[in-house]
Amino acid sequence: MKKYLTVPALIILMSFLHMSVNAQTTSDEVQIRSTIQNYFDxxxxxxxxxxxxxxxxxxxxxxxxxxxxxxxxxQKYFTFFTNSKKREFEEKIFYVDQYGNAANVKLSARYATYQFVDYMNLLKTEEGWKIVSKISHREEF
Structure with missing residues (x-):
C-alpha cells in the first residue's frame, strides 16, 4: 500500500521549508547590513x-x-581615514541582493554638494560577510 502526503501535511512541510530558507536569508541579510553599517560608521x-x-x-x-x-x-583607501574629523552625510541602502555566499549592495552617501553611489560586492568568508570590491560614482549637485 502506497502512502501519500495529504494536502494539509504537504502545505505544512512546504511552509516549514520556506521558513527555514527564509530564516537563513534573513540572518545573512542582517549580517550584510551590519557590515555595511561598519562602512558607514x-x-x-x-x-x-x-x-x-x-x-x-x-x-x-x-x-x-x-x-x-x-x-x-x-589598504591605501584606509590611509584616507585618520580619526581626525567627522563626515556629515545621509546614508541610504537601496537594496541588498544576496544568494548563497555572495551579495551585492547598492548604497549612497549624500553630502551637502555631492553624493557617492556605490555598489559593494560581498562574500561570506570564514570571518563573516566582507566587502571584497567597491565600485563608486561621484555625482556633484
Whole structure:
C-alpha cells in the first residue's frame, strides 16, 4: 500500500521549508547590513578600524575620475581615514541582493554638494560577510 502526503501535511512541510530558507536569508541579510553599517560608521567617524572590519584585506575600490578608470587597493583607501574629523552625510541602502555566499549592495552617501553611489560586492568568508570590491560614482549637485 502506497502512502501519500495529504494536502494539509504537504502545505505544512512546504511552509516549514520556506521558513527555514527564509530564516537563513534573513540572518545573512542582517549580517550584510551590519557590515555595511561598519562602512558607514567608519566613514562618518573617520575611523579606519571600523572600515577594516567591513572590508576584506584584499578588497579594491574602482571608479572613473576625469574620464579615466582608477583602481586602488583597500589598504591605501584606509590611509584616507585618520580619526581626525567627522563626515556629515545621509546614508541610504537601496537594496541588498544576496544568494548563497555572495551579495551585492547598492548604497549612497549624500553630502551637502555631492553624493557617492556605490555598489559593494560581498562574500561570506570564514570571518563573516566582507566587502571584497567597491565600485563608486561621484555625482556633484
Amino acid at each position: 567608519g566613514s562618518h567617524t573617520d575611523n579606519p578600524e571600523l572600515l577594516k572590519a567591513a572590508f576584506h584585506p584584499d578588497a579594491t575600490l574602482k571608479y572613473i575620475k576625469e574620464g579615466k578608470y582608477q583602481m586602488i587597493p583597500i
